Amino acid sequence: MKKISIVLVILWMGVIFYFSNQPATVSTIQSNKVIHALDKISEDSVLGNILHILYKSKGASFIIRKSAHMVSYAMLAVLSFIMVYAHKSHIRKSFIYGFLITFLYSITDEIHQLFIPGRAGMIQDVLIDSLGAVIGLSLITLIYKLIIRKNK
Secondary structure, eight states, X not given: OHHHHHHHHHHHHHHXXXXXXXXXXXXXXXXXXXXXXXXXXXXXXXXXXXXXXXXXXXXHHHHHHHHHHHHHHHHHHHHHHHHHHHHHXXXXXXXXXXXXXXXXXXXXXXXXXXXXXXXXXXXXXXXXXXXXXXXXXXXXXXXXXXXXXXXX
16 A cells, blocks of 8 residues: 555656646646536526636636646545555544645646746745645545544
8 A cells, every 4th residue: 555655656757747747738628628518507506607607708718727636636635635544544644644745736836837947936836736735635534533433
């Protein structure tokens, strides 16, 4: 489990790097594909109406992009937590180190984006990534605590 968890963290960092390494035009096309798919949700539903309004106002692009940041970094944080836990078996240390790994990777990712055409390294994205990390870490911590409590 220890080696697999390390490989999964590195692979996920590679996935994040791959998407961050794409020029803004490619990234916009991908975001628009997601937006178009979401816009096809029935307008008869409340969610469909909200998504349609967002789509028409161009607010959907911002939400999709920032949600992708949060989800990507929540996943990295969860994988980092599992990796640290596999080595330390301590929830608090796993949370802290998982956050630090994710936070530091987010900073390097934003610096990396400074060199990609049309992209910009943004402090607000580090904050959004960090929020995603905290959400992911909170969920995995809760799950681990419930498992431990159940096994006692």
